[in-house]
Amino acid sequence: MPLISNKSILLGIAVGSFVLSPAQTQCTLPGSTTALTVLTPEEAGAKTVDFITEYAVPPGVEVSLINVTEMENANLYNVATNISMLGTSEVREVYITKDGELLFPGAINIEEFKAMAELQQEQAETQG
Amino acid sequence: MKTFSPDFLALGVIIGLLMGIAVGGSILPPTQPLSTPPSYTAPDVLTPEEAGAKTIDFIREYAVPSGVEVSLVNVTEMENANLYTVTIDVSAQDASEVREVYITKDGELLFLGAIDLAEFESLVELQKEQEEKRAQEQQQGPTIGNFIGSADAPCTEDGKPIIYFFGNTGCSACKWEHPIMERVTSKFEGYVAVHDNMNNAGTDRAVFNRYSTGSIPTIVLGCQYYRIGAGVRIGEEQEEKVLTALMCSLTGNKPEAVCTDPEIEALIHQIG
Numbered sequence: 001m002p003l004i005s006n007k008s009i010l011l012g013i014a015v016g017s018f019v020l021s022p023a024q025t026q027c028t029l030p031g032s033t034t035a036l037t038v039l040t041p042e043e044a045g046a047k048t049v050d051f052i053t054e055y056a057v058p059p060g061v062e063v064s065l066i067n068v069t070e071m072e073n074a075n076l077y078n079v080a081t082n083i084s085m086l087g088t089s090e091v092r093e094v095y096i097t098k099d100g101e102l103l104f105p106g107a108i109n110i111e112e113f114k115a116m117a118e119l120q121q122e123q124a125e126t127q128g
Numbered sequence: 129m130k131t132f133s134p135d136f137l138a139l140g141v142i143i144g145l146l147m148g149i150a151v152g153g154s155i156l157p158p159t160q161p162l163s164t165p166p167s168y169t170a171p172d173v174l175t176p177e178e179a180g181a182k183t184i185d186f187i188r189e190y191a192v193p194s195g196v197e198v199s200l201v202n203v204t205e206m207e208n209a210n211l212y213t214v215t216i217d218v219s220a221q222d223a224s225e226v227r228e229v230y231i232t233k234d235g236e237l238l239f240l241g242a243i244d245l246a247e248f249e250s251l252v253e254l255q256k257e258q259e260e261k262r263a264q265e266q267q268q269g270p271t272i273g274n275f276i277g278s279a280d281a282p283c284t285e286d287g288k289p290i291i292y293f294f295g296n297t298g299c300s301a302c303k304w305e306h307p308i309m310e311r312v313t314s315k316f317e318g319y320v321a322v323h324d325n326m327n328n329a330g331t332d333r334a335v336f337n338r339y340s341t342g343s344i345p346t347i348v349l350g351c352q353y354y355r356i357g358a359g360v361r362i363g364e365e366q367e368e369k370v371l372t373a374l375m376c377s378l379t380g381n382k383p384e385a386v387c388t389d390p391e392i393e394a395l396i397h398q399i400g
């Protein structure tokens with residue numbers, strides 16, 4: 001279950017011990033009157049992969065970028081990564097603010113989750 | 129020894145929330161009515177109050193075990209993302225912790241935690257520096273009672289050396305050590321300032337991070353001597369004498385009635 005895998009990211013981050021070297025530039029938002037630091041999708045993807053590689057996974061685990069998309073309802077980048085080790089791999093989605101300040105290790109779709117929980121409950125009642 | 133680092137505690141809560149969600153099975157109460165501010169063209173936008181209620185309901189239902197109480201502290205808008213920051217208080221038994229979670233303004237996605245990348249990097253840097261410092265101090269060897277001498281400036285409060293104790297009642301070594309600390313510090317009333325951080329991870333966090341690897345109990349005496357772990361191996365009686373001697377060395381051998389005891393004086397002479 002993808003949610004559970006967030007633990008490994010958080011735990012990995014807690015034991016990470018090196019410094020990130022972010023590739024970051026500044027640009028101005030079109031139509032904005034104030035200059036804000038906004039990463040391009042490529043920069044956001046690189047920063048995310050760098051951070052996860054440095055802090056969130058043990059040595060030997062490879063992290064690669066799949067793609068970066070803009071989230072319409074949150075003004076965030078959705079960064080899809082592939083985390084692989086010893087022939088197994090998993091696609092993980094993390095989220096980063098466009099200024100590259102905050103990283104969200106995982107998201108829960110509330111309605112989907114509720115539906116899944118309801119289904120599980122129904123199945124449990126049927127089996128019981 | 130039990131892990132006690134505030135950072136780990138914070139992560140523990142997030143992990144707990146995630147685990148709780150994975151095993152949660154109840155049904156969320158009906159969703160809140162939606163409102164659409166006239167200036168916003170998106171289909172549905174929750175008010176901060178609705179977002180807070182939805183978040184709290186979800187966490188209560190799915191993310192925490194029974195017995196854990198979750199209450200709303202406040203809801204604010206994030207400047208750099210189209211999200212609400214929902215501050216919650218998670219409490220169980222005697223412990224409580226304030227956490228921030230995030231929800232999209234349409235109430236669709238919930239983020240149980242965020243990492244401030246720059247803050248995290250500087251924290252890691254600081255931890256590395258402190259680890260190196262501890263390693264250097266440990267290379268010089270311990271003094272009495274396995275305490276490590278520190279090269280830091282003495283820490284005082286109103287001119288009195290500060291005695292820090294970090295632990296919690298869920299840790300048997302802490303429970304062993306704590307009454308000894310209380311007995312010894314009571315002999316130095318008026319001569320030392322006691323910061324008893326039993327069951328209180330938030331206080332004196334910087335001091336804890338400086339001297340501890342994240343384990344408890346951790347004892348810091350005037351920022352001149354510290355030890356991670358209890359003195360169980362030398363026994364209660366000797367531990368009391370060691371702590372007394374170390375505190376005497378911090379107070380300039382005051383009070384005299386305590387520090388002129390021959391056994392204590394002998395120990396004071398052993399301090400490097």
